[in-house]
Amino acid sequence: MAGDAVAQFRFTDFLSSEYINSTYNAPGVQSPVIDSLINQIIAAQGNKEKLLPLGRALDRVLTWNYYMLPMWYMAEDRLAWWDKFSQPAVRPVYSLGIDTWWYDVNKATKLPSARQQGE
Structure with a gap:
C-alpha cells in the first residue's frame, strides 16, 4: 500500500475492516466499500484531483451509515x-x-x- 504513513495509520486503524476488533475502530466500521476508498485515498496522497472526489465519497458513505463517534465526555x-x-x-x-x-x-x-x- 503506497502513500503517506500518517494518512495510512489514521484511515486504516480508525475506519477499516482490518481493525474491526481494535480499540481505535470504536464505531465498528466494517465495509468493503470504505476499505476500498481508504486504499484509494492512501494511494492518491499528493494528488488533489484524485483526493477531493475520494474524500467526498468517503464522507458520503460514512455519513450514510450513521456511525456513532463517542466523545468520551x-x-x-x-x-x-x-x-x-x-x-x-x-x-x-x-x-x-x-x-x-x-x-x-x-x-x-x-x-x-x-x-x-x-x-
Whole structure:
C-alpha cells in the first residue's frame, strides 16, 4: 500500500475492516466499500484531483451509515498536584484556571512534614 504513513495509520486503524476488533475502530466500521476508498485515498496522497472526489465519497458513505463517534465526555476535570499552590476564591467557569494559581510559601513549608505523615 503506497502513500503517506500518517494518512495510512489514521484511515486504516480508525475506519477499516482490518481493525474491526481494535480499540481505535470504536464505531465498528466494517465495509468493503470504505476499505476500498481508504486504499484509494492512501494511494492518491499528493494528488488533489484524485483526493477531493475520494474524500467526498468517503464522507458520503460514512455519513450514510450513521456511525456513532463517542466523545468520551467527563463532567469533571481530574488533576493531581502538590499542595503548595493557592487558588483564587472564584475560579474560572470554563477552564481549570491553573494559570491563576500561585506558589504559596506557607503551604510549601508544611508540605515535607505532610508527605512524611502520608497526607
